[in-house]
Amino acid sequence: MKYSFLKLPVIFLLTCLISSKVLFAQDSVSLRMHLNTLCSKSFSGRGYVNDGMGKAADYIVNQFRSDSLQSFTKDYRQAFTYPVNTFTSVMDVKIDGRTLQPGVDYLVHAAASGYYKESMKVKIIDGLDFAEKVKKKDTVLIKDWEKWSKQLTKEKFAFVLQNIDTINSLMQWKGNKEFVKHLPKGVFFIPYHKKPIWTVSQAAMPATVIEFYDTNFVFKKNKISVAVDNKFLTKFEADNIAGFVPGKESTDSFIVITAHYDHLGKMGNRTMFPGASDNASGTSMMLELARYYAANPAKYTMVFIAFAGEEAGLLGSKYFTEHPLMDLGKIKFLINIDIMGDATSGISVVNGKTHETEYNILAGLNKAGIDGFSFKEVRQGGAAANSDHYFFTEKGVPAFFIFSMGGKGYYHDIWDKADKVTLQNIPQFGELVKRFIATF
Numbered sequence: 001m002k003y004s005f006l007k008l009p010v011i012f013l014l015t016c017l018i019s020s021k022v023l024f025a026q027d028s029v030s031l032r033m034h035l036n037t038l039c040s041k042s043f044s045g046r047g048y049v050n051d052g053m054g055k056a057a058d059y060i061v062n063q064f065r066s067d068s069l070q071s072f073t074k075d076y077r078q079a080f081t082y083p084v085n086t087f088t089s090v091m092d093v094k095i096d097g098r099t100l101q102p103g104v105d106y107l108v109h110a111a112a113s114g115y116y117k118e119s120m121k122v123k124i125i126d127g128l129d130f131a132e133k134v135k136k137k138d139t140v141l142i143k144d145w146e147k148w149s150k151q152l153t154k155e156k157f158a159f160v161l162q163n164i165d166t167i168n169s170l171m172q173w174k175g176n177k178e179f180v181k182h183l184p185k186g187v188f189f190i191p192y193h194k195k196p197i198w199t200v201s202q203a204a205m206p207a208t209v210i211e212f213y214d215t216n217f218v219f220k221k222n223k224i225s226v227a228v229d230n231k232f233l234t235k236f237e238a239d240n241i242a243g244f245v246p247g248k249e250s251t252d253s254f255i256v257i258t259a260h261y262d263h264l265g266k267m268g269n270r271t272m273f274p275g276a277s278d279n280a281s282g283t284s285m286m287l288e289l290a291r292y293y294a295a296n297p298a299k300y301t302m303v304f305i306a307f308a309g310e311e312a313g314l315l316g317s318k319y320f321t322e323h324p325l326m327d328l329g330k331i332k333f334l335i336n337i338d339i340m341g342d343a344t345s346g347i348s349v350v351n352g353k354t355h356e357t358e359y360n361i362l363a364g365l366n367k368a369g370i371d372g373f374s375f376k377e378v379r380q381g382g383a384a385a386n387s388d389h390y391f392f393t394e395k396g397v398p399a400f401f402i403f404s405m406g407g408k409g410y411y412h413d414i415w416d417k418a419d420k421v422t423l424q425n426i427p428q429f430g431e432l433v434k435r436f437i438a439t440f
């Protein structure tokens with residue numbers, strides 16, 4: 001053995017680089033496996049069709065069990081219910097015999113009712129006509145709208161609504177979200193000049209609103225056929241999944257990692273929203289951290305929670321904070337992960353301005369480097385009610401919500417697929433979180 005002393009540091013450095021690369025590579029294999037599974041067809045977009053959310057819950061329970069996490073309940077589950085509007089079977093919209101592509105040409109409004117009717121005539125309704133009708137009035141009342149909108153009750157027509165903004169501002173309604181609730185039963189096309197973004201609704205409304213995204217299409221004397229089936233469930237049953245690894249030094253102080261595992265599911269029986277980035281990616285990271293801490297317990301008890309019902313309005317985390325499985329006052333810190341699929345531009349930290357000290361620790365660890373890697377940016381964000389950290393923050397639990405910045409920007413659409421998620425710099429995020437947790 002004749003290595004010179006000069007060469008030793010080089011070899012050491014090389015070994016470190018290679019081993020950290022191998023480490024990150026292994027992490028990314030596990031992350032990829034979870035991600036692909038959670039986005040696969042059989043999970044149906046982890047929503048309300050074919051028990052998709054239930055299957056994802058089972059998957060997480062099995063992971064927690066095989067990693068030997070402990071449970072607050074008998075099977076890691078915390079059950080709760082909520083009302084939700086679902087589209088579980090037929091969804092077929094045709095113009096002049098041509099079937100429109102769901103998720104591409106149109107979205108059915110999340111709160112829409114079902115409707116079956118063939119060969120409706122198109123009638124274009126312009127909001128400017130309403131403005132014309134009420135223009136001499138100082139204040140426009142709901143009865144003005146009700147009188148004018150009577151023309152929308154003729155069920156032989158499919159209405160195409162234009163210039164709704166005018167109506168919204170006259171009625172002082174908060175955009176189309178409020179507008180559509182005032183529509184009667186019937187079919188209404190609302191043209192949009194933006195990317196389709198679908199949601200989940202806890203309520204159902206009388207109208208069947210078709211958000212129409214084919215901007216090249218000009219409605220004339222067309223024939224429209226609609227077959228949309230909805231099911232409004234008053235008590236959809238969902239489970240939060242929680243497991244923990246007792247701390248080495250203290251078992252009644254907690255560090256909590258959370259991620260929502262639900263997504264939008266399917267719009268009808270054919271159109272799936274895989275939710276790869278949102279939030280199969282964050283769920284995969286949470287599972288990997290759970291596996292790591294099960295094998296390498298921390299100073300404090302590590303708690304891992306996968307929330308349901310996030311897309312319907314942060315419902316799982318709200319329920320958990322109202323029915324906590326442990327003392328919320330004993331949480332030293334909580335990290336919520338929602339969208340962790342591609343961090344080529346860095347990471348963003350919601351509540352980074354609220355918890356300045358912890359933010360500085362995190363940013364400092366990044367600056368020092370994670371085995372030679374640093375994120376381009378660790379953005380210091382303010383408070384926001386945009387994910388599952390929110391109700392914890394409201395209860396005084398110190399929490400960050402961290403999401404990755406980068407990727408193709410697919411969001412709540414049919415293109416948010418596993419193969420579009422690169423996992424670039426994502427294992428490094430896992431390592432940064434471990435180092436951050438070690439500072440507590």
Ligand SMILES: [Zn+2]
Nearest residue numbers: 278279311412
């Ligand atoms: Zn979402």
